[in-house]
Amino acid sequence: MNITKFDSSYTPQLKHLLGIDKTSQLDLEFIISKSLEWFDKNKNIPKKFDVLRGKTQINLFFEPSTRTQSSFELAGKRLGADVINMSLKQSSVTKGETLIDTAVTLNAMKPDLLIVRHHSAGAAELLSQKVDCSVINAGDGSHEHPTQAILDTLTILHHKKRIEGLKIAICGDILHSRVARSNLLMLSMLGANINLVAPTTLLPMNIDKFKVNIYNDMREGIKNVDVIMMLRLQNERMLSSYIPSAREYFRYYGLDEEKLSIAKSDAIVMHPGPMNRGVEIDTSVADNVQSVIKDQVEMGVAARMAILEILSMR
CATH class of the missing domain: 3.40.50.1370 (Aspartate/ornithine carbamoyltransferase)
Structure with missing residues (x-):
């Protein structure tokens, strides 16, 4: 589109x-x-x-x-x-x-x-x-969360002028995220190529039915993508431990400047909020020029x- x-x-x-x-x-x-x-x-x-x-x-x-x-x-x-x-x-x-x-x-x-x-x-x-x-x-x-997917699509359109053909990585707690589901449905419908990036414990069991690429390695999942959409850990929906610790999670799945450099140089960074700084996203990334979180x-x-x-x- x-x-x-x-x-x-x-x-x-x-x-x-x-x-x-x-x-x-x-x-x-x-x-x-x-x-x-x-x-x-x-x-x-x-x-x-x-x-x-x-x-x-x-x-x-x-x-x-x-x-x-x-x-x-x-x-x-x-x-x-x-x-x-x-x-x-x-x-x-x-x-x-x-x-x-x-x-x-x-x-x-x-x-x-x-x-x-x-x-x-x-x-x-x-x-x-x-x-x-x-x-x-x-x-x-x-x-x-349909209105979130619509506003996210608008934000991407505003910055990238298209949806079709874009490589978009959705990273984090996919399992508990209504934002991930709505965005996956909408962006796929409009022709985007979707990477889902998460540890196995935070991926839905039936995710194979969607036409998406699944990555447990974040660096592989965000390589050369146009858009990185970070998701927070939804602890209020977790009935058991899905990750070893917040610190360990950030090490492997938190977006910092080093990981961001693996994406395209003009990649935009998104987050539906609220952000857990230092858990799924580093402050240096959340507030830098590639972040479009305020635009969302x-x-x-x-x-x-x-x-x-x-x-x-x-």
Whole structure:
């Protein structure tokens, strides 16, 4: 995929955004096109629009979040929506209410958009079956994080001007990462060549079904790649020890300047956050000129503005 103007006559077929695997390539490319438009508009002042005026957006987060929740809140407010943030502590789930009961209660309030993050895979899809409004999956367990994959694709497009044919290494805790799964699905769909780099203990058992290259040696996995996407160790999802120690992990799988030199000289470094400096990435790499981590945050707002706008069209 290259950066092109999308056919303005196309009408997206989306009611929800539940996962990359449930979204057509045409709809994803339309989202990307719209996101690039919002990225350009966000460079100018004013940054307030009337696209969602009169619409209500509820951000329902059952897991801690800084980047994603703030990004959705800012996106909704820039588009003129009334935004309500609900965390686990504010919900009746802490009192024993089921997810379905929560959905029924929220549906009675007649929101237009519901953004959901939950620790269980499939939670967003379950909610989408119980409410009348559009549901956006902001991360469901280790399953998917579609908006992260979209903003990552946008960031790569911005810097590399294409996706097709690029060599992209996704490194780290693949097993527990919803970001890895969504990016793998999306970037492969758009023609990228994907290397997955991780110790055997942090690779899913069924990874062979994907058309990817698997590396246990990081130096081999990032050799001559265009993009390096680092992932954090998700200790909160680990029920047992998957690595000897953080220090040992950094020695073999942490991205430092020496390992970065093995990639292409113009390779970009990405990370979905939050970063564990000194574990999966060295500070000297996270903050150097090849790092586009801050750009990912900026692209996240544009991507979520586009998604909110598109889902409000129906």
